[in-house]
Amino acid sequence: xxxxxxxxxxxxxxxxxxxxxxxxxxxxxxxxxxxxxxxxxxxxxxxxxxxxxxxxxxxxxxxxxxxxxxxxxxxxxxxxxxxxxxxxxxxxxxxxxxxxxxxxxxxxxxxxxxxxxxxxxxxxxxxxxxxxxxxxxxxxxxxxxxxxxxxxxxxxxxxxxxxxxxxxxxxxxxxxxxxxxxxxxxxxxxxxxxxxxxxxxxxxxxxxxxxxxxxxxxxxxxxxxxxxxxxxxxxxxxxxxxxxxxxxxxxxxxxxxxxxxxxxxxxxxxxxxxxxxxxxxxxxxxxxxxxxxxxxxxxxxxxxxxxxxxxxxxxxxxxxxxxxxxxxxxxxxxxxxxxxxxxxxxxxxxxxxxxxxxxxxxxxxxxxxxxxxxxxxxxxxxxx
Numbered sequence: 001x002x003x004x005x006x007x008x009x010x011x012x013x014x015x016x017x018x019x020x021x022x023x024x025x026x027x028x029x030x031x032x033x034x035x036x037x038x039x040x041x042x043x044x045x046x047x048x049x050x051x052x053x054x055x056x057x058x059x060x061x062x063x064x065x066x067x068x069x070x071x072x073x074x075x076x077x078x079x080x081x082x083x084x085x086x087x088x089x090x091x092x093x094x095x096x097x098x099x100x101x102x103x104x105x106x107x108x109x110x111x112x113x114x115x116x117x118x119x120x121x122x123x124x125x126x127x128x129x130x131x132x133x134x135x136x137x138x139x140x141x142x143x144x145x146x147x148x149x150x151x152x153x154x155x156x157x158x159x160x161x162x163x164x165x166x167x168x169x170x171x172x173x174x175x176x177x178x179x180x181x182x183x184x185x186x187x188x189x190x191x192x193x194x195x196x197x198x199x200x201x202x203x204x205x206x207x208x209x210x211x212x213x214x215x216x217x218x219x220x221x222x223x224x225x226x227x228x229x230x231x232x233x234x235x236x237x238x239x240x241x242x243x244x245x246x247x248x249x250x251x252x253x254x255x256x257x258x259x260x261x262x263x264x265x266x267x268x269x270x271x272x273x274x275x276x277x278x279x280x281x282x283x284x285x286x287x288x289x290x291x292x293x294x295x296x297x298x299x300x301x302x303x304x305x306x307x308x309x310x311x312x313x314x315x316x317x318x319x320x321x322x323x324x325x326x327x328x329x330x331x332x333x334x335x336x337x338x339x340x341x342x343x344x345x346x347x348x349x350x351x352x353x354x355x356x357x358x359x360x361x362x363x364x365x366x367x368x369x370x371x372x373x374x375x376x377x378x379x380x381x382x383x384x
Contacts, residue, residue, distance in 0.1 A: 218310025
C-alpha cells in the first residue's frame with residue numbers, strides 16, 4: 001500500500017528533493033498535502049501534477065491568488081499559520097515531512113505529533129527552539145520522528161550497531177563551509193554571494209549561510225541532544241571537508257561506526273520515507289576505484305564562534321536556544337541584504353544572548369515571546 005505523504009515546505013530545497021524521491025518511486029507514495037510560504041507559481045505546478053487533497057500558503061493574500069488561479073481543481077486551499085497547522089494534522093497523511101525554514105516549523109511539527117503522525121523532520125530550528133515540547137509530545141502520543149538532516153540520519157543508522165548504553169559519544173561532521181581556514185581579516189570582507197557558494201551541498205540561502213558561520217552545525221548539536229536524548233558532553237564536532245562521512249558513533253569498546261554516502265540530501269530523505277526498509281539505490285554512488293582521501297580537523301572556534309554559542313544556549317536550556325535562533329534569523333537576513341558584515345552575525349548573537357535571562361521549562365507561549373523579544377533586540381542592534 002502506498003504511503004500517504006504531506007510535505008510542509010514543498011517549494012523549498014528539501015521539499016522539492018522529497019518530491020524527486022516520490023517521483024522515483026511513484027508506486028510507493030501518494031501526495032496528500034503540500035504547502036509553501038509564498039512561492040505559489042511552483043506550488044501551482046505541484047498541485048496540478050500531484051493533485052493533493054489540500055494545500056496551504058502561509059501568506060494569506062498569496063493563498064487567495066492561488067485559489068483564484070486554480071479554480072475548482074478539487075484541492076482545498078488553506079492559509080496562514082492555522083492553515084499550516086491544519087495541514088500538518090491532515091487525517092489522511094501517514095508521514096508529515098516538515099521542510100519549513102526557521103521558527104515557523106515548530107507549531108506544525110507539534111500539530112503533526114499531537115495527531116500521532118510520523119514526522120520526517122528537516123526543520124532543525126523546531127528542535128532548537130522547542131525541543132523539550134517536541135520530545136514530550138512525541139512520547140505522549142507515541143509518535144515517531146525520523147531525521148532528514150544528513151548528520152542525524154547518519155547517527156540514527158549508526159546507532160543500530162549497538163545499544164544506547166554502549167554509546168560513548170557521537171561525532172557530527174562539518175564540511176567547514178566555503179571559508180575553511182580563513183582568518184578574521186578575510187572574513188570581514190566576505191560578501192553574501194561568496195557565502196552562498198557551498199563547496200559540497202546545494203541548500204537554501206538561510207541554511208547555506210548558517211553552514212558558512214558553523215551555526216548550522218551548532219543547531220545540529222542541539223538537535224542531536226533532543227532527538228537521541230544525549231548529554232551535550234557526548235556530542236562532538238569534527239570538520240571533514242569531503243562531506244563523505246556524515247556522522248559517527250563511538251561505542252564504549254572503542255569501535256566507531258561511520259555512515260558514508262555521496263553528499264546529497266536525496267539519501268537521508270529516501271531513508272526517512274522508506275524506513276525500516278532500504279530501497280534500491282538510484283542516485284550517485286561513491287566510486288572507490290579511484291584514489292580518495294578523507295580528512296579531519298578540529299573546528300575553528302575562534303573565528304567561527306557560533307558553534308560554541310549553540311553549546312552555550314543548549315546547556316542553559318529553557319528559552320535561550322529560541323533566543324539564539326531568532327537572533328540568528330535576523331542577523332542572517334540582514335547579512336543577505338548587505339546591511340552588515342559577515343562577522344556581525346556572531347556579534348549580534350552573543351550580545352542578544354547576554355541580554356536574555358532564560359526561562360526554564362518554557363511553554364509554547366513563553367517560547368513565542370522569547371522569539372519575538374530576540375527579534376526586536378536583534379533589529380535594534382542592526383539599526384545601531
